[in-house]
Amino acid sequence: MTLRLYDTATRAVRDFVPLEPGRVSIYLCGATVQAPPHVGHIRSGLAFDILRRWLEASGYDVTFVRNVTDIDDKILARGADEGVPFWQVAMRNERAFTWAYDVLGCLPPTYEPRATGHVPEMVELIDRLIEAGHAYAADGDVYFDVRSFPEYGALSGQRLDDMQPAGDSEASVKRDPRDFALWKGAKSAKPGGLAAGTADHGEPQWATPWGPGRPGWHLECSAMASRYLGSAFDIHGGGMDLLFPHHENEIAQSKAAGDAFAQYWMHNAWVTTSGEKMSKSLGNSLLVSEVVKRVRPVELRFYLGSAHYRSMLEFSDEALAESAAGYRRIEGFLRRAEESLGDGPGATGLPPAFAAALDDDLGVPQALAVVYDTVRAGNAALAEGDSGAARRARDEVVAMLDVLGVNPYAEPWAAHADDGAARRALGPLVDVVLAQRQAARERKDFAVADALRDGLASSGIVVEDTPTGARWSLAEES
RNA sequence: GGUGGAGUGGCCGAGAGGCGAGGCAAGGGACUGCAAAUCCCUCUACACGGGUUCAAAUCCCGUCUCCACCUCCA
Incomplete structure (x- = not known):
């Protein structure tokens, strides 16, 4: 049985074949650190954490890159509102994200690049695009010429002519309203805008051949992905809401520049409340830091990870509590098994049905059904005094929970378990x-x-x- | 207007042509002085209307409702 993954680009479940045998490279669009994380953000991190754990459990050597977008309009706006440098906003929220990932047991990425640290790579990419005739400078900005890239829209299944015209006022300098900014020229070139400790925290800017300015959002990911994973890599992930325009634009930039880029595109669904998508702009966010006060972090992780990653998850405290009750039953079995058997878990293989479920596009719900079946069998064995069967069930359950990142014996839960x-x-x-x-x-x-x-x-x-x-x-x- | 997704039993949540995932809750039983835990059993569903098929939650047509993306968003 080989791993099969749903690939958004082809809209089909495909056999996963890595570019290099035994190795997998993943780029996940991480946080734009404009605000602290809510449970929706963390669901994305969690979904790909489970993917990564499953790949590693399957024997792959995984390189996992999750970026931090530490400069964008909202971060600048917030900094301006608060009267502080943008980096103060960015770093504060980056710490909040790191805390949330850690507290929910997401393995740290192999590399976690920040956008502001990769401007030279971005400038170089823009250079290549201009030379290849896919980008043009206008008024200090640099735009991608979408009409020059026939595949534009392929990922999201849209045709340029069907799209709603963008309502931005700068359309005059663009060749096509859908052209997007690779580089944003500084609006007012205030000298010394980056000087720390001064009252003027005006827009940050970097010098380029096209004038001072700052990078466009989409460009950052293209530049960082190729910087750490090369011009071709295996999996690009992110939330569904990034499909368009962000990922569409990433593909346009990277492929137009001659990179093969991602071989598989994976998108996680979002968390909803009252049927609506949770988002910063709707103001209905549930901060991780708040939810974690009501339930144990491992229970929140178990809940957020229990639905299939491509299904919307309707968040409610009731559902969270129900899910936690299920997890506690599993923990109860492990606790009683340890008391009865007098030893901790030992290494063992995974039940084939569990592996098959995860191989089928990360079928966590079906995999959990195997966990519960094994728990029941283990409980029965315990009641009958069949310590061999009980030990086998216990070890299997622990191995399965480990893949899902909710093994109570493993970090970070072990410290709090007892x-x-x-x-x-x-x-x-x-x-x-x-x-x-x-x-x-x-x-x-x-x-x-x-x-x-x-x-x-x-x-x-x-x-x-x-x-x-x-x-x-x-x-x-x- | 374009694109994509969803509607499953009291609740959460899988499945995607045929043997009714799983969890939570509820009821009954076993065990127990009682309780708890555990095990066993039970209830039960596929938005609506047509159609295809020996067989449809699953395919086709139509209808309704909801959501998302097309502007920053995991």
Whole structure:
């Protein structure tokens, strides 16, 4: 069974064949750091984190690039609003994104380039495009000539003549209204605009053969992708909303300049609330930093990752809670398995059905069904005292959760999985109470036994009776 | 106007011509002094109207509703 992925460019599920055997290169459009991340942003990071983990579990050596767009109109506008340099806005939000990726267990990218660090590469790309007759300078700006690139619109399935004319006022200098900016000339060339510590935080600008200015958004990704992955690479990913114009324009720039560029295009669907797409512009965002106060991060990750990456996910606290309940059942099995078997998880292979599900365009929902089936089998084995079967099920479950990035034994969850210090301090005390309760039970004084259990419960300690005696645990929050 | 997507049981969420994913919740049962946990069972669906087919949630035609992109957006 080989991996098959849905490729937006061909609108079909295709066998995945990397350019170089054993190696996979991925470029993911990361954040435009104009605001802190909401759960929709992180879903994208998560979807491609699962892709990456699955590729690595399948034996590939993965190079994963996720950029940071640290300069754009909104960042500049926000900086101006706040009266601070744009980079203050960009860096503050970049930290917020990094925190969110980390707290949700997204593996750090191999490379995480910032747009502002790659202006020379961009200038060079513009040069190539102008020389090839695909771009032209006008009034300090440089535009891509969409009419010069017959394939323009192929990715998004649109024809130039059907598109709504762009409503920008600068159309006069463009050869075609759909031509997009590769380079934006500085509006007012204020000298010293970049000088730190001055009151003037005017537009940042870089010197070029076409005059001072700053890069266009689409150009940045083309330049950074080829800088780190070469002129041809395997997978380009991003949210569906980037399909047009961003990815269409990336293709135009890179292919017109002679690069083969991405072989597969993958797009994740977005998170909706009340049926509407969550977005900064609609103001209905749910910040990761807020949601994570209501549920454990691993539960948020489990929830966001549980739907197929190409399906819209309607976010609700109810659905999140239901999903968390399912995850806790899995955790409960692992905890009881460890107590019963007396050891931690060991390495094992993945169930074929699980692998087949992920090979089929990352069928996480079907893969989760295998996880639950295995949990049930493991629970049954535990109840029957079949430790061999229980251990096998436990190891498989852990291996599967690991691929999905929700293995409670792995970082970053392991550190929070067990409140070791609290347990060690409480243990002897709880044991005394449990001994008293057991004594009460033996003399059939159930009123006392239950009172002791209730007392512990009100302290957040949950007691469960098992065939081998009582076990206790700290209650989950919320 | 152009392009793409969605409508599945109480809820979430897969599937994409034929043996009714899975989870959460609910009800019943087993176990238990009780509870919890666990296991077993049960309920149940494919927006609407036609059509094709031995067989359609799945294909075709039509209708309705919703969403997204075409402007910054994961």
